[in-house]
Amino acid sequence: MSSNYRDESHYSTSSEEEETSLPSSSTEEDAQVTQDVLSSPFSDYLIQSFLGEGTFGEVVKCVKSATQETVAVKILNNNNSADDVQNEVAILRKLQAFDSDKFNFIRFIDMFNIGEHACLEFEMLDMNLWDFLEKTPSHVLSVNEIRPILHQMATALQLLRSLGIVHTDLKPDNIMLVDSVNKPFKIKIIDFGLARYVSQITSGSYMQSRHYRYLTS
Known part of the structure; x- marks a missing residue:
């Protein structure tokens, strides 16, 4: 795979901590946010590191004070419509x-708002498939490694099909390893920001980001 085909919306789990800030906004809604902390009505979220960003906003790794659980919080910016x-x-x-472990999709925990920003709380996973490939010496997977990944993806997609849902944005960035050390090649599908019910999809509409885009027919 060539990095030229990576989408501009990138999710990474680099261990290097980076400066984290909320997506920009023209309003003064940040009163609920102290330095490196997100606050919901039910818990504070101590930001540990920056995980990734895209046109949707950004993702941060947090410790949830109410449970001491490490979670990922997707902070949506104002470019996302309410719909x-x-x-x-x-x-x-x-x-x-449905059981997210059985059907191989990321576990959604809850939603809260920081001013006008919607924040989506998820379980914390390890690294995406693209980053994993970049860490391997050959940058490729063997057939024996690809097979369990495809089987798990097929299980997830079969469930989505039964619910009439199309993910529309499957790519290596949106396939996460749960624990690359202790659970080799156990994966989960993430990022349902472009997912749609079949009834919502219009023939001829573009449903995916630029480098992975296809035209529905």
């Missing part, structure tokens, strides 16, 4: 009725 946010949350809540 798109509601659609993503509705699909994530639909999936909450």
